[in-house]
Amino acid sequence: MLEESLTALAAAGGGAVVAAMATDAWQVTRDGVVRLFRGRAEVEGRLEEDAALVEGSEDPDGVRQALLPAWGVRLGALLAEHPEYADELRQLIGAAPRTHSEQHNTAHDNARVFGVQHGNIVFHRDP
Numbered sequence: 399m400l401e402e403s404l405t406a407l408a409a410a411g412g413g414a415v416v417a418a419m420a421t422d423a424w425q426v427t428r429d430g431v432v433r434l435f436r437g438r439a440e441v442e443g444r445l446e447e448d449a450a451l452v453e454g455s456e457d458p459d460g461v462r463q464a465l466l467p468a469w470g471v472r473l474g475a476l477l478a479e480h481p482e483y484a485d486e487l488r489q490l491i492g493a494a495p496r497t498h499s500e501q502h503n504t505a506h507d508n509a510r511v512f513g514v515q516h517g518n519i520v521f522h523r524d525p
Contacts, residue, residue, distance in 0.1 A: 404474070404477045404478075404481060404484060405474055407473075407477065407484060407487055407488065407491075408470050408471075408473040408474035408476075408477055408487075409470040409474075410491050411469070411470070411473040411487045411490065411491055412466050412467070412468070412469030412470030412471075412472070412473055413466055413469075413470075414427065414490065414491045415427060415431055415445075415469045415473075416448070416452070416462040416463075416465045416466050416469055417462065419448060419449040419452040419453070419458075419462060419465075420449060420452040420453040420458055423493075424449060426493065427490070427493070428445050428446075428449070430489075430490040430493065431445060431490065432445070433486075434476070434483060434486050434487060434490060435476060441472070444472075448465050448469075451465070452465070473487065501513050
């Protein structure tokens with residue numbers, strides 16, 4: 399079982415990989431992932447296929463969200479086999495493009511407002 403810090407690192411790495419797909423940073427990120435996996439052809443092919451899905455989609459962010467868990471799992475499996483690659487993955491994450499999300503919510507009078515980005519919201523109301 400992968401230790402918690404490496405699991406979190408793998409998830410962050412997956413986020414960095416999919417965030418870069420179909421952006422100006424893609425080639426650098428792609429090359430870094432290929433190096434991290436030591437040139438495994440199947441990884442290179444998967445990167446190209448997934449990037450093409452993002453680029454060709456009418457909803458690229460939705461495709462990125464769908465791909466994120468798979469890349470987290472792939473990177474987690476790599477770190478389970480080679481925990482010594484963790485520093486390389488940290489460097490790759492540091493070089494990845496940053497995403498920015500902004501949300502403004504306003505409630506007036508007795509209204510309630512609920513907002514969430516990139517996740518779920520659960521609301522329980524007392525009777």
